[in-house]
Amino acid sequence: DAGITQSPRYKITETGRQVTLMCHQTWSHSYMFWYRQDLGHGLRLIYYSAAADITDKGEVPDGYVVSRSKTENFPLTLESATRSQTSVYFCASTDGSRGSRKTQYFGPGTRLLVL
Amino acid sequence: GDSVTQMEGPVTLSEEAFLTINCTYTATGYPSLFWYVQYPGEGLQLLLKATKADDKGSNKGFEATYRKETTSFHLEKGSVQVSDSAVYFCALSDLAQKLVFGQGTRLTINP
Numbered sequence: 358d359a360g361i362t363q364s365p366r367y368k369i370t371e372t373g374r375q376v377t378l379m380c381h382q383t384w385s386h387s388y389m390f391w392y393r394q395d396l397g398h399g400l401r402l403i404y405y406s407a408a409a410d411i412t413d414k415g416e417v418p419d420g421y422v423v424s425r426s427k428t429e430n431f432p433l434t435l436e437s438a439t440r441s442q443t444s445v446y447f448c449a450s451t452d453g454s455r456g457s458r459k460t461q462y463f464g465p466g467t468r469l470l471v472l
Numbered sequence: 473g474d475s476v477t478q479m480e481g482p483v484t485l486s487e488e489a490f491l492t493i494n495c496t497y498t499a500t501g502y503p504s505l506f507w508y509v510q511y512p513g514e515g516l517q518l519l520l521k522a523t524k525a526d527d528k529g530s531n532k533g534f535e536a537t538y539r540k541e542t543t544s545f546h547l548e549k550g551s552v553q554v555s556d557s558a559v560y561f562c563a564l565s566d567l568a569q570k571l572v573f574g575q576g577t578r579l580t581i582n583p
Contacts, residue, residue: 388569390569390570390571392571392573397575398575399476399561399573399574399575399576400516400561400571400573401573402570402571402572405568405569405570407568407569413568415570447515447516449516449571451569453569459569460506460518460521461518461565461569461571462518463508463515463516463517464515465514465515466514466515
């Protein structure tokens with residue numbers, strides 16, 4: 358199906374484990390983003406990517422790693438999960454060049470619980 | 473840095489009531505402004521947007537006007553329905569396409 362998908366949708370893990378959240382989009386959008394959603398904070402940007410092999414930090418990058426070897430995929434890895442990383446994670450994508458301010462399209466989210 | 477402040481919720485209204493959710497922003501540049509809506513268990517969907525001063529975005533009976541002089545982008549709807557119950561986020565977009573979100577406002581409409 359066309360669109361933006363995330364997997365898994367739900368994940369329970371333990372403190373100290375490595376976890377990878379997957380994001381895949383079928384539009385060939387150049388930009389991709391990872392946000393986390395926490396009560397009282399809205400959504401905060403973790404990392405973003407303007408193109409394959411180009412990534413940059415957002416507002417809350419500590420404890421996370423990203424890569425983008427292919428345009429359509431943008432995995433997010435928690436190298437050693439902590440309880441404070443319990444959250445709902447959203448991936449998003451958009452096309453256009455820098456400054457074009459196009460609409461971002463969001464995936465359905467991954468709900469992560471770190472015990 | 474850029475920031476967005478929106479009306480804290482939760483907001484509870486009766487069906488057919490008038491809705492306003494306030495949103496103000498601080499930005500060094502000239503951002504685009506967005507309202508996104510999140511229905512229970514789902515991701516965010518674009519509700520409307522405006523890209524320059526005095527632009528009015530509208531969709532599904534919702535409206536918001538980009539007011540540069542008051543740095544505001546308030547969301548309004550003349551007659552809400554139960555199906556409008558959701559969380560609403562105001563956001564701005566910078567040159568790098570990054571979105572900065574407000575805290576979100578949970579809206580509940582009672583029949």
